[in-house]
Amino acid sequence: MKKKNKSDGTSLNSILIRKPIKRCFPIFILPTLLAFSVGFVWPFIQGIYLSFCKFTIVSDAKWVGFSNYKKAFMDASFKHAFWYTALFAIASILFINVIAFFVAYALTQKIPGSNLYRTVFFMPNLIGGIVLGYIWSMIFDGILSKYGTFLTAKASYGFWGLLILMCWQQVGYMMIIYIAGLQGVSEDMMEAAKIDGANRWQTLFRVTIPNVMPSITICIFLTLTNSFKLFDQNLALTGGMPTLFGDDGTMINSTEMLALNIYKTFYTSAKSRGIAQAKAVVFFILVAVMALIQLRFTRKKEVQQ
Amino acid sequence: MKKKLALLLAAAMTVASLAGCGEAKTQPEAQTQTKETTTETKTETATEETTSEATGSVYYLNFKPEADEAWQKLAADYTAKTGVEVKIVTAASGTYSETLTAEMGKSSAPTLFQCGNEEGLETWKDYCLDLSNTDFYKEMTTDDFNLKGENGEVYCAGYCYEAFGIITNKTLLKKAGYEVTDIKDFASLKKIAEDIQSRKDELGFAAFTSAGLDGSSSWRFSGHLANMPLFYEFRDDKVTSQPAEIKGTYLDLYKNIWDLYINNATCAPNEITAKTGDESEAEFFNGKAVFYQNGTWEYANLTKNGMTDDDLCMIPIYCGAEGEEKAALCCGTENCWAVNAKASEEDIKATLDFMYWVVTSDEGTQMMAQEFGPIPFKAAKESSNVFFTNANDLIAKGNYVVTWAFNYTPNVDAWREGVVSALQQYSAAGGDWSNVEKAFVNGWAAQYQAVNG
Structure with missing residues (x-):
C-alpha cells in the first residue's frame, strides 16, 4: 500500500481489486478489533486503574x-529483579542472535539436508515454557548432581541455566527470520562482491549483514521483549531461588526476573496486590520505551535497496 | 453478491470470536434473573416458611487434593438426594491462594472456601460470612480451631483437626531390636536412628525416609518441622498473635533434628533437593525406612498401600527441647471453612445447608471420619485412624500439646521458600547454617514488613 504504483498491468489489476476492499475495511477489521479490545485494551485500562x-x-x-507506586519503587527486590532482568536481556540478545545468525548462515550454504536441520532447530519453539523449564531443571540437576551440587545452589547456575534454555528454545525461531533475510540478499550483489575481490568475511560484513539489517532489527526486538517479559521458564526452572539474605534484613530471590517478581508480589497479601499492579504498569512502560529506542536505533542502520 | 458474502463472513467471524466471551455476555442477564428470584424467595420466606425449592447452588473450592475423590462422591450423593447442585473444584497442590483469587473474581465465585491461618483471614475477612448464628456452627463441639474477627465473629470454622509427628513403622523397629517405648526424647531417638543407619545394609532399611526439598515435600520441613522452634519460642515469650519479629531462640533444636533426618536417610544429603513427597511416602510404605515425618492425613494412603494398624504409630518430634519427654503430638488445623459473604443469598443458604448436612448426615460424617479423622462436631463418627488414637493417648497421659505455632507465619509461601532455599544450601551445597537462621529470623521480619508495611 505504501508504494505508489506505476501503471503496469498487475498494479492496475490490484487497484481494481483493492478499491471495493478498501471501502468496506471496517467489516474486515471488526472481528479482530473486537477480540483485541476485549482481550487486550480493556484489561490494560483496568490494570492501570487497579494500580491506584x-x-x-x-x-x-x-x-x-x-x-x-511509592511502595513499588521502595521495594529492594523489585530493583534487584530489574537489574537481573536487564543483565539477562543483554546476554540473551547477544547469544541468541549470534548463534541464530550463524546457524541461518550455515543453513543457507546449500548443505545437503538443510531443510531437515531447519525443522529440527525450529522444533523447541513449539514446546511451552513451563514444560521446558521443568525438563531443563531435571537435565541440569541430573548433570550437576554428578558434581555434588544442584541448579539452585548458586545464583550464577540459575542465570546460565536460563540462558542455555532460552537459547535452545529461541535460536530456531530467530534462525527462520534470518534465513528469510539471507535469502533476500540478491545473488547479483554477492557476485559483484566476488568479482570485486571481496573475501568471505568482507562479503559477510560489508554486503550480507547490511542487507539483512531488517531481520536483525526484528530479531533484536523480539529477543529484547521476550527476555524482559520472561515468566514461565523463570518460574519453572528456578522459581527465583536461591534466596539471599542481606545484612540489613532484606530478602531477595536472586534469580527472580521482573515478571515473576510482580507475580509473587501480587500473592503476598491483600495489601500488596495494588503494589504488584503498580509494578506491572512500570514494567509495561519500561519495556515499551526500551523497545522503541531499540527500534529507532537499529532502523537507522538499515540500508535502502 | 460478493459483498453480501463478505458481510456474512465477517459477521460469522465476529460471532465466532465472541463465542469465547459468550459466558461473560450472558452473565449480566443471569445475574439480574437471580436477583429477581432472590427477592421473590425473600418475600416468600418472609410470609411463610416454605420448604423452598432448591434454587441456590454450592461451589466448594477444596484445598486438599487427597480428599478430592471423596468430596466429589459426597457432592454427587447430595445432589442426587436434594437436587441442589454442588460443584467441587480442587486447587492443585500449592496453588490454593492463586486459584482462590482467580475464582473469587468470577461471577460464579466459590460459595465455600478454605481460609486457615491469620494471613488468610487478613486477606479474605471481607468475604467471610459470620457463621455464629448458623445451624452448622451450633453443631460444633469446640471453638478452639475457629478463626474469629475482632468482635468475636466466627469467620472461619475449623472443620477438622490434624496432628503431625514422626510416623514410625513398628514392625521394622522391632526387627532392628527396639520398641516404640524406647524412644523417649531426642537422645534416645538419635541413638536408635544412628544405630539403625549403621546397620542399614544388613537390615535392608534406613532410619528416615528422604527429607525431600522438592515443592511437593518441602512443606513438611519449612512448615511442620519449623513449628518446633517456633512453638518453644512462642511458649517462652507468651506470644498469642502474629509477632513482627522472631528471635530464633530454639533454632539449634531445628538443626539437631534436621541433621538427624538428612544424615540417617535412604539417600545422601546432596540428593534431597529433587526428592518428592511421593518418593518419601513410597519409601515408607515399601519398608525402606523406619521413620517418616508426616501427619494424620497420611493414614488413608499408607493403609491403602498395604500397611496395617499393627505397623503404624506416630511419635512426637523430639528435637532436644527441655522437658520434651512430656510432649504430645503437634495438634492443630489449617483446615477452616469460610462461606463467601458476597455470594447470592440463596447460594449462601444452599451452602450452609450443605455444610450442615456434611457434618450431621450419616454419609457426610462417615466420609469426614475416613478422610479427616475425628471432627469437632456433635455427630462425629469414631475414626479408625490409629494416629489420632496415638494423639489422644498422649494427651490423656497429661502431655502438653505442641500447637501449630506456624499459623502465625507472615506471607507463608515466601517465608517458607526462603527457609527451603537455605536448607538446600546447607544440606546439599555445603552452605552455612547461619543462612537457615537468617531465613528464619530475617525472613520473618522481611515478610511481615512485606505484608504489613
Missing part, C-alpha cells in the same frame, strides 16, 4: 492514589 487501588479481587477495588 487496594483490592483483594479485581472486581472489588478501593481507590488509594499513588501509594502503590
Whole structure:
C-alpha cells in the first residue's frame, strides 16, 4: 500500500481489486478489533486503574492514589529483579542472535539436508515454557548432581541455566527470520562482491549483514521483549531461588526476573496486590520505551535497496 | 453478491470470536434473573416458611487434593438426594491462594472456601460470612480451631483437626531390636536412628525416609518441622498473635533434628533437593525406612498401600527441647471453612445447608471420619485412624500439646521458600547454617514488613 504504483498491468489489476476492499475495511477489521479490545485494551485500562487501588479481587477495588507506586519503587527486590532482568536481556540478545545468525548462515550454504536441520532447530519453539523449564531443571540437576551440587545452589547456575534454555528454545525461531533475510540478499550483489575481490568475511560484513539489517532489527526486538517479559521458564526452572539474605534484613530471590517478581508480589497479601499492579504498569512502560529506542536505533542502520 | 458474502463472513467471524466471551455476555442477564428470584424467595420466606425449592447452588473450592475423590462422591450423593447442585473444584497442590483469587473474581465465585491461618483471614475477612448464628456452627463441639474477627465473629470454622509427628513403622523397629517405648526424647531417638543407619545394609532399611526439598515435600520441613522452634519460642515469650519479629531462640533444636533426618536417610544429603513427597511416602510404605515425618492425613494412603494398624504409630518430634519427654503430638488445623459473604443469598443458604448436612448426615460424617479423622462436631463418627488414637493417648497421659505455632507465619509461601532455599544450601551445597537462621529470623521480619508495611 505504501508504494505508489506505476501503471503496469498487475498494479492496475490490484487497484481494481483493492478499491471495493478498501471501502468496506471496517467489516474486515471488526472481528479482530473486537477480540483485541476485549482481550487486550480493556484489561490494560483496568490494570492501570487497579494500580491506584487496594483490592483483594479485581472486581472489588478501593481507590488509594499513588501509594502503590511509592511502595513499588521502595521495594529492594523489585530493583534487584530489574537489574537481573536487564543483565539477562543483554546476554540473551547477544547469544541468541549470534548463534541464530550463524546457524541461518550455515543453513543457507546449500548443505545437503538443510531443510531437515531447519525443522529440527525450529522444533523447541513449539514446546511451552513451563514444560521446558521443568525438563531443563531435571537435565541440569541430573548433570550437576554428578558434581555434588544442584541448579539452585548458586545464583550464577540459575542465570546460565536460563540462558542455555532460552537459547535452545529461541535460536530456531530467530534462525527462520534470518534465513528469510539471507535469502533476500540478491545473488547479483554477492557476485559483484566476488568479482570485486571481496573475501568471505568482507562479503559477510560489508554486503550480507547490511542487507539483512531488517531481520536483525526484528530479531533484536523480539529477543529484547521476550527476555524482559520472561515468566514461565523463570518460574519453572528456578522459581527465583536461591534466596539471599542481606545484612540489613532484606530478602531477595536472586534469580527472580521482573515478571515473576510482580507475580509473587501480587500473592503476598491483600495489601500488596495494588503494589504488584503498580509494578506491572512500570514494567509495561519500561519495556515499551526500551523497545522503541531499540527500534529507532537499529532502523537507522538499515540500508535502502 | 460478493459483498453480501463478505458481510456474512465477517459477521460469522465476529460471532465466532465472541463465542469465547459468550459466558461473560450472558452473565449480566443471569445475574439480574437471580436477583429477581432472590427477592421473590425473600418475600416468600418472609410470609411463610416454605420448604423452598432448591434454587441456590454450592461451589466448594477444596484445598486438599487427597480428599478430592471423596468430596466429589459426597457432592454427587447430595445432589442426587436434594437436587441442589454442588460443584467441587480442587486447587492443585500449592496453588490454593492463586486459584482462590482467580475464582473469587468470577461471577460464579466459590460459595465455600478454605481460609486457615491469620494471613488468610487478613486477606479474605471481607468475604467471610459470620457463621455464629448458623445451624452448622451450633453443631460444633469446640471453638478452639475457629478463626474469629475482632468482635468475636466466627469467620472461619475449623472443620477438622490434624496432628503431625514422626510416623514410625513398628514392625521394622522391632526387627532392628527396639520398641516404640524406647524412644523417649531426642537422645534416645538419635541413638536408635544412628544405630539403625549403621546397620542399614544388613537390615535392608534406613532410619528416615528422604527429607525431600522438592515443592511437593518441602512443606513438611519449612512448615511442620519449623513449628518446633517456633512453638518453644512462642511458649517462652507468651506470644498469642502474629509477632513482627522472631528471635530464633530454639533454632539449634531445628538443626539437631534436621541433621538427624538428612544424615540417617535412604539417600545422601546432596540428593534431597529433587526428592518428592511421593518418593518419601513410597519409601515408607515399601519398608525402606523406619521413620517418616508426616501427619494424620497420611493414614488413608499408607493403609491403602498395604500397611496395617499393627505397623503404624506416630511419635512426637523430639528435637532436644527441655522437658520434651512430656510432649504430645503437634495438634492443630489449617483446615477452616469460610462461606463467601458476597455470594447470592440463596447460594449462601444452599451452602450452609450443605455444610450442615456434611457434618450431621450419616454419609457426610462417615466420609469426614475416613478422610479427616475425628471432627469437632456433635455427630462425629469414631475414626479408625490409629494416629489420632496415638494423639489422644498422649494427651490423656497429661502431655502438653505442641500447637501449630506456624499459623502465625507472615506471607507463608515466601517465608517458607526462603527457609527451603537455605536448607538446600546447607544440606546439599555445603552452605552455612547461619543462612537457615537468617531465613528464619530475617525472613520473618522481611515478610511481615512485606505484608504489613
